[in-house]
Amino acid sequence: MNPRPLLGPDPPVENPDVGEHVAVAAPWLLQVALTQSFVHSVQTDLLLSDQQLQFERRSFTSYQRAVDGLLKTFPSISKVAEVSLVDRRRTCAVVGNSVNLKGSRYGHLIDAHDVVLRMNYAPTKGYEEDVGTKTSHRLMYPESALDLNDSTHLVLLPFKILDLEWLQQAFTTGFNGTSYKPVRATIRANKSLVMVVNPGFIAYVNRAWLGMRRGYPSTGFLAVILALHMCDEVHVFGYGADRNGNWSHYWGKVGENPNFKTGLHHGKHEYHMLRTMAVHQQLKFFRGCFQKA
Template sequence: MNSKGKALIVLLCLTTICVSWRGYMSFSLPQDERPCACERCLSEDDPWFMKHFNKSVEPFLSANYNISEDVFNWWKCLQREKGNFRTFRETVDRLFLTVPPSPEVLESSPDRCRTCAVVGNSGNLMKSHYGPLIDFHDVIIRMNAGHTEGYEADVGTRTTHRVMYPESSVDLDNTTHLVLAPFKILDLEWLTKALTTGFKGRSYAPVKSKIKSNMDLVMVLNPAFMRYVHDTWLEKKGSYPSTGFLALVLALHMCDEVSVFGYGADSDGNWSHYWEKLRNKKLKTGGHSGNTEYRMIQELNERQKLKFYTGF
């Protein structure tokens, strides 16, 4: 091959490389301009996702954050709260004399990839062998009374955050964040007293008088965040979101990569807990729209905004 032919081949190769590189650069931001160090970041452009995901909504209450009376009026209807807005604010003020005035949250950064595992309580976790995969994540969110002891192979051993309310509360170790999902003023009062002098009140179900938890790691979900999940993510289906779905959307706000385990019915179509033998096979999801929540999780999985491990 003569020199002109070789030069032409080299020129064609360089042109191909340049065109390919320009195409790559048009779809991939430089690392220092990306919001995280993951292979994919949740906040990367997707009109459908950005229509639902509102980064400006504060997931947690803090001493310096005041919800609006409009939000309070929505929230007070969840469990027929009779107290007024002033009582709510006074109760919140007392709570933040006991727990940290602002939550401890790992912020996003171009040089880190924050991974979350959200572990539900579905019976479909049985024999899944997801335990090691769950424990591999940075943040591991469980909810209510979800067990680990005796189920380690399927659900893992670690818990960094546990979302619960008084009627579903359990004692925690010194390294786990207690994330309260408050549905009434009584829940806020319970948290203050259960961490200190002991709670003596009554609710619709028995509640623990005292709870073991590291007070420095306590966090409280924001009623405005709860409303946002209900209105935007669930399109106002159901009376209010389940604790599990609140935890899932919370993970989308706390992490760059989210994996979801233990949601939905088991392989027989029953809504059951993996640590219990189901007695009532007609059990439904109460005031929550279980089907709507499940379809939203499937949609997020299909759009690669999270990874959904079904368990069967």
């Protein structure tokens, strides 16, 4: 059983390798709208399966309690975030964190897009010439969270129930739980712009786009597929290793940590999929500068 979005048809399960364009009707980007019409499909397909995203073993009651807490904290955003199908002629820039952005001078080009998605704690200050300054949506999870200005959407990627609990508590009492690394107790962001990606979307991307049953997609790859559901034109910047195979960030030194890899993510496979989508004109891929170590 495939998880359904809150409203709309079942998600498309096309094969990106044959160049099929992604359907846009499924509203995966939920404005904290994880209500009962979505609950049972998550229960049977994701949260209680043997292939959970971050291997969290908790009862479904915990999930329901976390959802209830979100809806109480964000009562004005209990509807699906509207991704207008009438006014969809807009461009998305998805800005990755790769070292290949160094020296690219993509900043002005990135800022010219209608929507600019960035991931985790990637900085813009000091790197404006290469990465731009505009951020309309910031995708994050508790372990990668940072404060936002009043015009940026906080987009939570919930890999586990704890992530939903964190969001609610970070805006109210303060979070005092623990995770696999330190987590901020509070966060500053515009409460009316908080969004949550449907948990089923993460599983859908892992299975339908990457063909994987274990592990989970990177924040960067999720951002690209989400952008394909949001905009008519998607332009991708700052992805992939450098020419020597180093996976580095643009705000670090090139090759400073040769042991840095992509963790549980399938970095090389994701990169191949992005290039394949570019060949089939599903998106435009900007390679940047392949730095030498």
